Amino acid sequence: MTATPRKIAFIGLGIMGGPMAANLVKAGHTVTGYNRSRPAVDKLTAAGGHAADSIAQAVRDAEVVITMVPADPQVKEVVLGEGGVLEHAAPGTLLIDMSSITPQTSLEVEAAARDKGIRTLDAPVSGGEAGAIEAVLSIMVGGETDDFAEAKPVFEALGTTIVHVGPHGAGQTVKAANQLMVAVHLQALAESVVFLENAGVDLGAALEVLGGGLAGSTVLARKRDAVLSRSFQPGFRIDLHHKDMGIVTDAARAVGAPLPVGSVVAQLVASARACGDGDLDHSALLRGVERLAGRDIH
Known part of the structure; x- marks a missing residue:
């Protein structure tokens, strides 16, 4: 109590x-x-x-x-x-x-x-x-x-x-930065997964060791099982992250802050949504990298 x-x-x-x-x-x-x-x-x-x-x-x-x-x-x-x-x-x-x-x-x-x-x-x-x-x-x-x-x-x-x-408003500004960082981390995780799989490495073992080093993050810890199983039941939908990337893009422009990486990731989130993945968890950014790699995904 x-x-x-x-x-x-x-x-x-x-x-x-x-x-x-x-x-x-x-x-x-x-x-x-x-x-x-x-x-x-x-x-x-x-x-x-x-x-x-x-x-x-x-x-x-x-x-x-x-x-x-x-x-x-x-x-x-x-x-x-x-x-x-x-x-x-x-x-x-x-x-x-x-x-x-x-x-x-x-x-x-x-x-x-x-x-x-x-x-x-x-x-x-x-x-x-x-x-x-x-x-x-x-x-x-x-x-x-x-x-x-x-x-x-x-x-x-x-x-x-x-x-x-x-x-007032500062909480939302910090949240926008948070969503920028999460999206970039998710995209980096997605690219790493496809790279590791194409190279023939044991993905589970690789993610375990990456999680214990400097590459480790809450994103990796929370989303590891989702990417291993390709189970993208939404904990946070791509549709909502697309909305958030619009918020941070607009807010950064208003204060003159460049987003050279963030703007690219915002486009990749938008692409995932356009491809019909909007209702999936944002870890489904992996599907976009798989498409670029020529994989047949369903």
């Missing part, structure tokens, strides 16, 4: 949001969930949470509201739109958006919330579905220091690396 259980509304119970909400329940918080599809809500209630049929019902009496939805349009809809969070949350509520969106949208949400007397944090996460299930997410938080301190016990139920990275 947490020292101070909170009344939390959780909006968006998808691949990431569902296990995150369940972990808040395990930590002793009272969690009321809302999701467009009912099965996700039923799964939360089975874990000890409460169901809401609308955003209005979910945020009623909530001290903290967490949103975890796919992209900017959904954040604007559930927070700023008719029947959304800002229309129904009480002044003084702490709104934590944990989606991965543009810094500009986070600033737009903050300004609109401030006008309603509602405090905000942008707190995107890294770690994928496994990190959400295991409550070992990295959480990068933008906003006021006092609000971060208040939210810290909530974050501790969800992750192990929790850092206040700056003012």
Whole structure:
């Protein structure tokens, strides 16, 4: 149990949001969930949470509201739109958006919330579905220091690396850099796998030794089994990483930061999506390299 259980509304119970909400329940918080599809809500209630049929019902009496939805349009809809969070949350509520969106949208949400007397944090996460299930997410938080301190016990139920990275919007900027690095790592892993296989090396043994040296990374540790088995059940879909590469490309252009490698990887992610792999896990970038190698993939 947490020292101070909170009344939390959780909006968006998808691949990431569902296990995150369940972990808040395990930590002793009272969690009321809302999701467009009912099965996700039923799964939360089975874990000890409460169901809401609308955003209005979910945020009623909530001290903290967490949103975890796919992209900017959904954040604007559930927070700023008719029947959304800002229309129904009480002044003084702490709104934590944990989606991965543009810094500009986070600033737009903050300004609109401030006008309603509602405090905000942008707190995107890294770690994928496994990190959400295991409550070992990295959480990068933008906003006021006092609000971060208040939210810290909530974050501790969800992750192990929790850092206040700056003012409103800073969390999303750091997340954009995170997604850039992850995509580049995934592409390097994909190219290494095809290289090793074409050379006739035992792939499992090779990845084991690479993982123990300087080439080792969380990407390799998390995605090793997926590339060995070619099992690309989505923990984080290529469609979403494509969205994130657009965010980092635009943000980097705005601040004059060159992305010579990142821009190429962004195109490769876009290509994977165009080839029909958008619903697969982002480790399926391997399929793009296999196509370039002339392999017959299905």
